[in-house]
Amino acid sequence: MSALTVLYALLFYAAAATLVVGVAWKCWVYARTPQPLKIPIPPAPTTRRGVALRMLLEVTLFKSLFRSNKWIWLFGWMFHVALLAVLLRHLRYFTEPVWAWVALIQPLGLYAGFAMLAALLGLWARRFLVDRVRYISSPSDHLMLALLAAIAASGLAMKYLAHTDIVALKAFFLGLMAFHWHELPADPALLVHLALVATLMIVFPVSKLLHAPGVFFSPSLNQVDDARERRHTAGWSARGG
Amino acid sequence: MASFETPAIGEYPVIPLLRADAMAHSKPFVAKPEHQKPLGFPGELVPDWERVAVTRLGELVSQSRALQVFLDSCVKCGACTDKCHYYLGTADPKNMPVARQDLLRSVYRRYYTFAGKHFPKLVGARDMTKDVLDDWYSYFHQCSQCRRCAVYCPYGIDTAEISMAARDIMDSVGLGQKYSNEIIGKVHSIGNNLGLPGPALRNTLDGLEEDVKEATGVDVKFPLDVKGAEVLLITPSADFFAEPHVDGLIGYAKVFHAAGISWTLSSHASEAANFSLFIGNHDNLQKVAERIREAALDLGVKRIVVGECGHAWRVAYSFWNTLIGPFDFLDARHPAPQHICEVTYDLIRRGALSFDKSANDDKVVTFHDSCNVARGSRMGDVPGGQFLIPREIIRACVNKFVDMAPETIGETTFCCGGGGGLLTDDLVELRVKGALPRMQALQQVVEEHGVNYMAAICAICKSQFAKVLPYYKHPMDMIGSVHGLVSNAIVLGPKQ
Numbered sequence: 201m202s203a204l205t206v207l208y209a210l211l212f213y214a215a216a217a218t219l220v221v222g223v224a225w226k227c228w229v230y231a232r233t234p235q236p237l238k239i240p241i242p243p244a245p246t247t248r249r250g251v252a253l254r255m256l257l258e259v260t261l262f263k264s265l266f267r268s269n270k271w272i273w274l275f276g277w278m279f280h281v282a283l284l285a286v287l288l289r290h291l292r293y294f295t296e297p298v299w300a301w302v303a304l305i306q307p308l309g310l311y312a313g314f315a316m317l318a319a320l321l322g323l324w325a326r327r328f329l330v331d332r333v334r335y336i337s338s339p340s341d342h343l344m345l346a347l348l349a350a351i352a353a354s355g356l357a358m359k360y361l362a363h364t365d366i367v368a369l370k371a372f373f374l375g376l377m378a379f380h381w382h383e384l385p386a387d388p389a390l391l392v393h394l395a396l397v398a399t400l401m402i403v404f405p406v407s408k409l410l411h412a413p414g415v416f417f418s419p420s421l422n423q424v425d426d427a428r429e430r431r432h433t434a435g436w437s438a439r440g441g
Numbered sequence: 442m443a444s445f446e447t448p449a450i451g452e453y454p455v456i457p458l459l460r461a462d463a464m465a466h467s468k469p470f471v472a473k474p475e476h477q478k479p480l481g482f483p484g485e486l487v488p489d490w491e492r493v494a495v496t497r498l499g500e501l502v503s504q505s506r507a508l509q510v511f512l513d514s515c516v517k518c519g520a521c522t523d524k525c526h527y528y529l530g531t532a533d534p535k536n537m538p539v540a541r542q543d544l545l546r547s548v549y550r551r552y553y554t555f556a557g558k559h560f561p562k563l564v565g566a567r568d569m570t571k572d573v574l575d576d577w578y579s580y581f582h583q584c585s586q587c588r589r590c591a592v593y594c595p596y597g598i599d600t601a602e603i604s605m606a607a608r609d610i611m612d613s614v615g616l617g618q619k620y621s622n623e624i625i626g627k628v629h630s631i632g633n634n635l636g637l638p639g640p641a642l643r644n645t646l647d648g649l650e651e652d653v654k655e656a657t658g659v660d661v662k663f664p665l666d667v668k669g670a671e672v673l674l675i676t677p678s679a680d681f682f683a684e685p686h687v688d689g690l691i692g693y694a695k696v697f698h699a700a701g702i703s704w705t706l707s708s709h710a711s712e713a714a715n716f717s718l719f720i721g722n723h724d725n726l727q728k729v730a731e732r733i734r735e736a737a738l739d740l741g742v743k744r745i746v747v748g749e750c751g752h753a754w755r756v757a758y759s760f761w762n763t764l765i766g767p768f769d770f771l772d773a774r775h776p777a778p779q780h781i782c783e784v785t786y787d788l789i790r791r792g793a794l795s796f797d798k799s800a801n802d803d804k805v806v807t808f809h810d811s812c813n814v815a816r817g818s819r820m821g822d823v824p825g826g827q828f829l830i831p832r833e834i835i836r837a838c839v840n841k842f843v844d845m846a847p848e849t850i851g852e853t854t855f856c857c858g859g860g861g862g863l864l865t866d867d868l869v870e871l872r873v874k875g876a877l878p879r880m881q882a883l884q885q886v887v888e889e890h891g892v893n894y895m896a897a898i899c900a901i902c903k904s905q906f907a908k909v910l911p912y913y914k915h916p917m918d919m920i921g922s923v924h925g926l927v928s929n930a931i932v933l934g935p936k937q
Contacts (some may be wrong), residue, residue, distance in 0.1 A: 206584035210641035268593035333519035414514035420597035
């Protein structure tokens with residue numbers, strides 16, 4: 201077993217653990233923190249079912265963002281949908297036999313790779329070209345886009361420029377999941393791609409990527425507009441009065 | 442007070458290019474110890490204020506899921522950057538909602554996040570310093586907590602929550618805002634924002650009874666502290682004496698009179714406003730709200746009705762049940778506080794009121810949706826009732842009504858520019874500039890439809906517009922109460 205394989209195996213165990221534990225911890229903090237007052241933002245549904253529909257439209261179609269700014273919506277939505285397609289395409293490296301629907305969407309996942317890169321470049325261009333967005337961008341905002349763009353680019357490079365041994369790669373990941381390690385092919389593009397993905401997994405719980413679980417806990421989006429009908433108390437508002 | 446230029450209204454709205462620090466000089470007067478102490482805040486900046494501020498920030502975040510989620514989740518997408526009326530009116534980048542949030546988020550990150558503790562430069566985390574505090578004082582008093590940005594945020598991040606937290610932290614280290622804190626003190630000590638004691642209030646109401654008798658020949662009563670009345674009316678104290686507010690109060694009285702509903706005001710709770718909302722302080726919020734419950738129980742009323750006041754209606758609709766509920770002592774048919782517009786609308790629908798619309802024929806009316814009503818509450822029993830009901834009342838009372846541009850009303854309404862504890866003369870420049878988007882939309886209906894009257898249901902909006910309309914070459918009496926229109930048109934006496 202090469203040192204490289206050991207290094208990457210350990211890296212991915214650490215990254216996966218950080219991602220899962222970190223996000224779970226954050227979700228637990230959000231869930232445990234009380235929301236003492238009712239602060240739904242309109243258009244606020246008056247039923248739980250309505251709230252579920254609202255949340256569904258927000259996380260699948262980015263409804264508020266669409267209303268807000270068509271360019272951000274276009275690039276943002278394109279990126280997220282493409283990322284989803286790409287992630288689903290990658291399931292083939294983690295399943296044996298490959299599920300039929302995963303096999304079916306393989307070409308789609310390829311187009312999505314390009315769409316993802318284009319959307320990221322669009323979002324990044326806004327950080328330079330729109331003075332308001334330039335002002336609010338921190339180095340970390342640029343780095344996050346750089347990281348995601350590099351992941352997309354290195355992934356596409358392996359498909360179109362420098363093929364890697366995906367059979368061996370699949371064996372490596374199946375081995376990781378079964379705790380029965382196999383050699384990792386030492387292709388530079390693959391090593392870069394995997395290192396960046398692991399980095400993304402590690403920074404997820406300590407970065408703005410927390411918007412992904414956060415949106416579900418956002419009281420302005422997930423509260424029912426029924427303050428007069430149901431008495432709501434939590435935290436300090438449950439102790440007082 | 443530095444002189445300033447009223448923004449020019451162009452042919453169409455524009456998103457301005459950034460002008461850094463354009464409003465850095467804007468700061469409201471600082472509260473003196475005598476304004477701070479009665480609210481439970483230190484009189485002046487405490488010696489180790491940095492530590493106290495950071496500790497208070499941690500407490501607030503741990504007590505509020507909203508803060509916790511909002512501070513973590515922003516991705517700096519920029520969707521909110523052109524949504525704030527203060528940014529549109531001043532071009533100061535720190536008036537972009539996300540930049541305003543970042544004034545506090547940068548400190549939260551520095552002390553409470555892994556990335557901010559270890560890589561502050563990378564994620565824009567900052568130590569709590571005097572410069573930061575000065576920025577907070579300036580720019581968290583350039584937010585009217587109107588929540589327009591939150592409507593557009595993909596995560597519903599509500600800058601109002603963050604600006605309230607920042608103000609609470611500043612109060613807790615002894616750096617309060619004079620305007621809001623002095624007013625809250627008056628509510629605690631006298632019972633209303635204006636500091637109008639009970640006997641003076643009775644006098645004022647007697648005067649109103651005489652005025653209405655003279656104008657209409659009808660004995661419309663303005664009762665105070667009447668035990669056993671059906672309705673307790675809680676209204677902003679501006680309604681008691683200032684134009685155009687008082688026309689609204691006269692309108693409520695005429696509605697109750699025409700419908701035969703017995704009602705009363707309370708000298709113990711002679712104020713609907715609860716400025717504690719603006720300073721984000723829970724103890725004061727609770728304490729000020731508590732007077733309403735006490736008055737209702739003491740007078741033995743069956744219903745509580747709230748007059749035309751934006752943030753008061755947010756507090757009443759969204760928070761009263763939490764703070765001073767349950768309202769199980771009220772009539773089971775009206776088990777929750779109602780807005781005066783709900784009462785009037787209900788009576789109109791039941792045919793209990795009659796109007797002579799021609800009494801308002803000198804007016805072409807538009808309606809300004811007040812931010813706290815539009816985005817902090819509701820009316821009636823369907824979503825959007827807070828937009829429908831006031832308009833239906835206006836249509837019942839006037840012949841000529843037009844709405845302003847759709848993106849400037851309803852849930853995306855622009856704030857008047859004076860809400861959230863900023864309605865003070867030391868912030869006039871901010872108020873005038875912040876009114877620009879509303880004035881732009883108003884200008885359009887003035888030119889296209891000859892609008893000469895803007896109705897509102899918020900005391901702050903009314904006072905703010907009376908002040909800023911002349912800066913935009915409109916008469917100050919162009920702003921009025923919805924129930925002022927009702928008062929003009931309602932037919933008293935036996936139904937025809």
